[in-house]
Amino acid sequence: MSPILLVLLTLILSAFFSGLEIAFISANKLRIELKSNQGKHWAKMCSSYIKSPSKFISTILVGNNIALVVYGITMEEIFRPRFELMYSPYIENTALLALLSATIVSTVIVLITAEFLPKALFRLNPSGILSVLIYPFQVFYVLLWPIVKFVIWLSNIILNRLLGGGFSEETPVFGKVDLDHFISQSAHGNSEGEEQEVDTDILKNALDFGNVKVRDCLVPRTEVTAIDIESTIKELEKLFIESQHSKILVYKENVDNIIGYAHHLDLHKKPQTIKSILIPILITNEARSANDMLNEFSFTQKSIALVVDEYGGTAGVITVEDIMEEIFGEIEDEHDEVEEDELVSENGVYTLAAKLEVDHVNEKYDLKIPEGDYETLGGFVIANLEEIPSVGDIFVIDNFEIKVLEATEQRIEKLSINLLE
Numbered sequence: 001m002s003p004i005l006l007v008l009l010t011l012i013l014s015a016f017f018s019g020l021e022i023a024f025i026s027a028n029k030l031r032i033e034l035k036s037n038q039g040k041h042w043a044k045m046c047s048s049y050i051k052s053p054s055k056f057i058s059t060i061l062v063g064n065n066i067a068l069v070v071y072g073i074t075m076e077e078i079f080r081p082r083f084e085l086m087y088s089p090y091i092e093n094t095a096l097l098a099l100l101s102a103t104i105v106s107t108v109i110v111l112i113t114a115e116f117l118p119k120a121l122f123r124l125n126p127s128g129i130l131s132v133l134i135y136p137f138q139v140f141y142v143l144l145w146p147i148v149k150f151v152i153w154l155s156n157i158i159l160n161r162l163l164g165g166g167f168s169e170e171t172p173v174f175g176k177v178d179l180d181h182f183i184s185q186s187a188h189g190n191s192e193g194e195e196q197e198v199d200t201d202i203l204k205n206a207l208d209f210g211n212v213k214v215r216d217c218l219v220p221r222t223e224v225t226a227i228d229i230e231s232t233i234k235e236l237e238k239l240f241i242e243s244q245h246s247k248i249l250v251y252k253e254n255v256d257n258i259i260g261y262a263h264h265l266d267l268h269k270k271p272q273t274i275k276s277i278l279i280p281i282l283i284t285n286e287a288r289s290a291n292d293m294l295n296e297f298s299f300t301q302k303s304i305a306l307v308v309d310e311y312g313g314t315a316g317v318i319t320v321e322d323i324m325e326e327i328f329g330e331i332e333d334e335h336d337e338v339e340e341d342e343l344v345s346e347n348g349v350y351t352l353a354a355k356l357e358v359d360h361v362n363e364k365y366d367l368k369i370p371e372g373d374y375e376t377l378g379g380f381v382i383a384n385l386e387e388i389p390s391v392g393d394i395f396v397i398d399n400f401e402i403k404v405l406e407a408t409e410q411r412i413e414k415l416s417i418n419l420l421e
Helices: 003-026 029-037 041-051 053-087 095-122 126-143 145-162 176-187 200-211 233-243 264-269 290-300 320-328 358-365 377-385
Strands: 226-228 247-252 254-263 282-285 304-308 314-319 342-344 349-353 394-397 400-407 412-419
Touching: 003 053, 003 095, 003 126, 029 041, 029 126, 041 053, 041 126, 053 095, 053 126, 053 145, 126 145, 200 290, 200 320, 226 233, 226 254, 233 247, 233 264, 254 264, 254 314, 282 290, 290 304, 290 320, 314 320, 349 358, 358 377, 377 394, 377 412
Parallel strands: 226 247, 282 304
Antiparallel strands: 247 254, 304 314, 342 349, 349 412, 394 400, 400 412
């Protein structure tokens, strides 16, 4: 083989190994594992290397070093005589200068063609590159296996000596960074042309769950169904039927003094008083993390807790279902009422439930409702009017014409919003 062809071949091999190394490092490990579970052969091969990265990296290093050594020797044979001839009219001892010049030229060429360019290109679509080039890589892995095996064995001995026997390759296949990257890719369109097969909202909610507080998912005090302990069993039965809840809070004198709850199944015991079926309730504060609350629910085998504010008053109530909805979204059961919380008419009027959060409405409809010391649309209206409006009231706040469609003495239920020009 001519020296020129040998140089080209070694440059191609070096570019192959260098580019494949950055593709392996940059590829989303979670996406590869998902493809592996779907039966993709290339992903199964990549997955085996992800679980034992030393095999992949060692093969890359051995292959790349062999290519670079052959490249360096060949380039020296090509350029050194030419540089000696070039420098001979000016200096007597040209060997050292010719060798230095050949080294500089060789290094510049290999850095551009076999390092910078392939790494920059392979990073654009690492999973796609791996899906194609993992097959020729497997051939090199088999050919270089004896050398690779020796390199892994030697490096493990050195690392174990240096780290005192603490070196281990048993690391998680993928981590939070891979999950964040996977969600980001899916949310902004998959650059690899693959169909989105995973509900990324659930994954994102799961990642953010550690920051969720009890106050973020509780049922507020104004929506809590409760009964006085001095009420009759008949009144309790009626409240169960009207509310369609399986549990109803029980208070003494006022709702800030919750003393427990009643379960509808206990009505089958034919109790004479509410006190006889009263069940103690867990008490927590609104600043507690939802994850801690979920763990306590699991440990105590309870499903409902009273949430108190910083003054000890009732802030609301929280259930296991409320916490799970922070991850999985709205969970409907057979008792949930099916109603339209969001409706947009042809003339651009928004009919919305007052309990909807301002952030959600702004993000979905781009209404640009100003933020303040409130979270819901109902809170936005009350904060501006400083009173609870009645059904049929029409008023203008900023550039919004708002009409109250449903309301009680305690809160607004539903309203319509018309964006003024």
